[in-house]
Amino acid sequence: MHDLDHRLARRVLDECLRQLSLDEVPLKTGGDRDRLAERLDGLIGPSGHDPETVLSAFLRDVAPAILACDTPRFMAFVSCVPSKTSMLFDLLVSSFTLHGISWLEAAGPVAAENQALRVLADAAGLPAGAGGCFVSGGSSGNLSALLVARDIGVRRRGGRIERPKAAVTADAHSSIGKALHVLGMDPLPVPARDHRLTGAALRDALARDPDRDDVVAVVATAGTTNGGLVDDLAGAAEAARERGLWLHVDAAYGGAGLLAPTVRDLFDGVERADSLVVDPHKWLFSPFDCAALLYRDPPAAKAVHTQRASYLDAIHDDAAGVWNPSDYAHHLTRRARGLPLWFGLAVHGTDAYRDAVENTLTMARYAADRVTGTDGLTLVREPELSVVLFRRDGWGWDDYKRWSDRLLADQVAYVLPTDWDGEPAARLCFVHPETTKQLVDEVIASIASPLNAPSASSASTGTTGR
Numbered sequence: 001m002h003d004l005d006h007r008l009a010r011r012v013l014d015e016c017l018r019q020l021s022l023d024e025v026p027l028k029t030g031g032d033r034d035r036l037a038e039r040l041d042g043l044i045g046p047s048g049h050d051p052e053t054v055l056s057a058f059l060r061d062v063a064p065a066i067l068a069c070d071t072p073r074f075m076a077f078v079s080c081v082p083s084k085t086s087m088l089f090d091l092l093v094s095s096f097t098l099h100g101i102s103w104l105e106a107a108g109p110v111a112a113e114n115q116a117l118r119v120l121a122d123a124a125g126l127p128a129g130a131g132g133c134f135v136s137g138g139s140s141g142n143l144s145a146l147l148v149a150r151d152i153g154v155r156r157r158g159g160r161i162e163r164p165k166a167a168v169t170a171d172a173h174s175s176i177g178k179a180l181h182v183l184g185m186d187p188l189p190v191p192a193r194d195h196r197l198t199g200a201a202l203r204d205a206l207a208r209d210p211d212r213d214d215v216v217a218v219v220a221t222a223g224t225t226n227g228g229l230v231d232d233l234a235g236a237a238e239a240a241r242e243r244g245l246w247l248h249v250d251a252a253y254g255g256a257g258l259l260a261p262t263v264r265d266l267f268d269g270v271e272r273a274d275s276l277v278v279d280p281h282k283w284l285f286s287p288f289d290c291a292a293l294l295y296r297d298p299p300a301a302k303a304v305h306t307q308r309a310s311y312l313d314a315i316h317d318d319a320a321g322v323w324n325p326s327d328y329a330h331h332l333t334r335r336a337r338g339l340p341l342w343f344g345l346a347v348h349g350t351d352a353y354r355d356a357v358e359n360t361l362t363m364a365r366y367a368a369d370r371v372t373g374t375d376g377l378t379l380v381r382e383p384e385l386s387v388v389l390f391r392r393d394g395w396g397w398d399d400y401k402r403w404s405d406r407l408l409a410d411q412v413a414y415v416l417p418t419d420w421d422g423e424p425a426a427r428l429c430f431v432h433p434e435t436t437k438q439l440v441d442e443v444i445a446s447i448a449s450p451l452n453a454p455s456a457s458s459a460s461t462g463t464t465g466r
Contacts, residue, residue, distance in 0.1 A: 008051045015059065016091065020084055024434075027073045027411050031065025067414055072435040075428045075443070076416040078225065078253045082287040085347050086340035090287045093339050100134075100336035102315035102324040110323055113338035116345055120278050120292050123258040124251075125271030132275075132294040132301070133325035134338035138252030139175035141277035141293040144329035146179050146217060148275065148295070148304045149246035153216020156244060166248075167205060167218040169197045171226065173250055176219050188215050195227055199235025206243060217246040222267055223254015226418055226427070228364075228387030230254060234269030241272070249273040252291065254385050256283035259354045260361060266384060275301075283360070283386070283431045284353060286341040293329055302327040356433040360386045364430045366437055370444045377448055380420055386430040389420055392447050397424045403447055413443050 019025075039061040043054060069079035082090075100109045113134055121130045135141050146166065154161050164185045168176055169192040180187055190197055190205040197220050206212045218240045220231040233249065240247040249270055255278030257263045258270070270276065276294045280286035295301040306316070306327045315324055326332050345353065364386040371377045371390040380389035392399070400417035403426075407413045418427040426447060428440075 089343040098336035109336040116342040145275035149217035197231040222251035228385035237272035
């Protein structure tokens with residue numbers, strides 16, 4: 001197993017080169033469970049198989065059974081759109097077995113990752129001492145940050161809180177609720193005003209809560225997943241300061257907007273965050289799985305997260321310059337997952353990232369203008385970032401589903417409807433900088449076409465049921 005099969009290596013690298021050389025990745029249509037089970041049956045057993053046989057099974061059955069997210073035609077979710085440069089470097093990271101646990105074992109990778117973290121911290125306006133580490137995703141980052149918020153908040157209150165709380169809105173990412181559950185915390189629901197957290201709403205919620213002294217943190221979102229909206233970060237920061245609350249900003253998706261001059265003012269107040277999460281694998285063109293977790297005061301996070309054991313004594317060193325990523329999140333073993341971002345930033349420069357983000361923002365505004373100018377379509381709201389919500393007059397859930405299915409079957413695009421204020425709406429999410437106006441025009445035309453008129457059942461009943 002540990003001897004290199006040169007023939008297999010050439011085959012694998014050839015396939016990597018072929019995939020990377022595609023001008024546009026095919027969208028594809030997903031997979032069939034029964035067919036996959038049949039085709040993969042027997043591949044793993046006591047005896048091995050010829051590598052070519054297994055590689056062929058991967059290329060024939062496994063790799064095609066997906067919906068490709070790294071294509072301009074994928075508009076259903078906040079997808080992963082890694083640059084060719086970052087994907088190439090990810091191969092190198094794997095080949096060098098760079099794990100990035102501690103300074104003792106991986107000083108070079110950690111130093112490079114910290115350079116990339118500094119770019120994001122500077123974009124957010126965090127102080128020079130801010131820092132953290134890269135984790136697998138926003139869910140891991142949110143959990144790690146809220147663990148620090150909980151412990152520090154409880155300690156500030158003399159340790160007398162049985163069930164700490166965090167103030168959140170219904171538009172916060174689903175991982176926030178899961179993190180609170182894991183941490184033994186409760187949410188303090190803050191009524192969102194126009195789907196965003198405001199300082200005034202936070203103060204009102206705190207004033208009404210009889211257990212408000214149990215609230216230790218507030219979670220603000222910079223780029224909500226469903227609508228692409230940015231909370232009132234400045235207002236939330238001021239209200240948090242008044243009550244001594246930890247301010248965590250979940251910018252997993254929207255944080256890339258920190259680099260874009262046209263929307264940077266939406267993030268005013270982020271510089272006052274105690275913790276911040278930005279996912280480069282979302283809108284900063286890095287491969288899965290890469291999320292940046294930053295703390296205003298890293299020593300406070302280190303005091304919470306550092307794991308102590310005899311077998312870890314060797315990596316704990318308080319000498320100047322020593323930085324262990326394992327001290328800043330709920331992990332030990334980790335890939336040096338920030339290196340592809342570091343490499344891309346160093347090769348292309350931050351201006352290229354700025355321009356790529358601005359391209360997607362421009363396309364979202366173009367799509368919104370096309371919706372507004374098309375009879376029968378109604379823009380739900382002007383896009384703040386790169387999510388566009390709109391409706392087709394008279395359509396219900398079944399109509400949007402048929403539209404989505406047709407676009408996918410025709411390999412035009414992958415789009416999905418969503419729920420907005422209790423009613424279905426079409427949702428386009430732009431994160432690929434090479435999405436064209438022509439493709440947007442095709443998608444908009446497809447929903448406005450008489451061929452996609454409401455079904456007889458929904459038109460006759462007037463329902464919008466799923």
